[in-house]
Amino acid sequence: MTRTLDSDPRRDGYRMPGEFEPHAGCWMLWPERPDNWRLGGKPAQAAFVAVAAAIAGSEPVSVGVAAAQYANARRLLPPAVRVVEISSNDAWMRDVGPTFVVNDRGGLRGVDWKFNAWGGLEGGLYFPWDKDDAVAQRVLEIEGCDRYRAPFILEGGAIHVDGQGTVITTEECLLNRNRNPGLSRGEIEQRLQRYLNVETVVWLGRGVHLDETDGHVDNLCAYVKPGEVVLTWTDDRSDPQYEISRDAYERLMTARDACGRRFKVHKLVQPGPLHTTDDEAAGVDAAAGTKPREAGVRMAASYVNFYLGTKRVVAPLLDSKRDGAALRKLKALFPGREVVGVPGREILLGGGNIHCITQQVPAARTRRK
Ligand code: KQY
DSSP states (O other): OOOEESSOHHHHTOBOOOTTSOEEEEEEEOOOOTTTSGGGGHHHHHHHHHHHHHHHTTSOEEEEEOGGGHHHHHHHSOTTSEEEEOOOSSOOHHHHSOEEEEOTBSOEEEEEEEOOTTTTTTTOSOSOOHHHHTHHHHHHHHHTOEEEEEEEEOOGGGOEEOSSSEEEEEHHHHTOTTTOTTOOHHHHHHHHHHHHTOSEEEEEOOOSTTOTTTOOGGGTEEEEETTEEEEEEOOOTTSHHHHHHHHHHHHHHHOBOTTSOBOEEEEEEOOOOOBOOHHHHHTSOOOTTSOOOOTTOBOOOOTTOOEEOSSEEEEEEOOTTTHHHHHHHHHHHOTTSEEEEEEOHHHHHTTOOGGGGOEEEEOOOBOOO
16 A cells, blocks of 8 residues: 655655666656647557567566556557556656665655646646646556655755765756745755655756746756766857856856765767757647647657666657767766667757656665765
């Protein structure tokens, strides 16, 4: 039975591990809403299938799908992937799924953040979002894990941790008035400390240019291992991303993590710039309450939005001119893992990428004495 606990992970000795630590599996959701995914979600479904298949080569994958799409998802996904019925408003498991936390005695629990579709009625992306907000609890029931219901709004894509006391996040997202307007920066830091069990919050400024999540860190910067991060980068000073990445680089270079380390920052070339085409925009249904998709809009494309699996890194292919260099860099950064590229444009058209549609379940382990 899954209990909802009154305490918090810090008090109970649980911490969020780094994504680079071993996994027990990965969760995803199934895309179908026609006002976000073009052509009734068919191209996105093919992209999600490719991501699930690539991750399944590294660790067990489970996909939550609404009842009406169950047969379709089951038919399209590889037999090794577990398909279970879960209702959701869209398919961003990173943001609506639980953030798993572990202790040193093999315990595994989940934090269920409050969710408001990236901004609620002040710039959020759709209404309603009640089914999304209920996803984490369902995943925790299936995993048989106890649950912390965090008393504030946060999405999993807004945080990256090193598992050793440090979280990296962005001011653009976490200090945005459309998330937790009643909380000061200090109060948000205290909540991150309690629910992730960290000591140090490293604040970056803005996320990737025009990122509709209000600047999630998972599109900008990711941990390679404790003390080392990879940052999306352009050398083109006329590109709006240049100032954003340069500012993040400077903040990282002057920060110290919870262990007193300085960061080693690896720059990863950005794709494009990439823009939506007329055809792509025309394939998305208009709907009241949903952010419309328009042609010619620059997308928040980044190779940093990869999944860091136990044996494989699964990264988006986004730009034939840059994919090779990006994959070579990731191979150099993760020598112990296979780096697999999967076409990412259809996921990007929905507003995120591979990291945003996945959520790792860490392997619960006892610490060696
Ligand atoms: O960046 C993410 N973690 C999610 C992207 C959500 C986009 C919704 N259209």
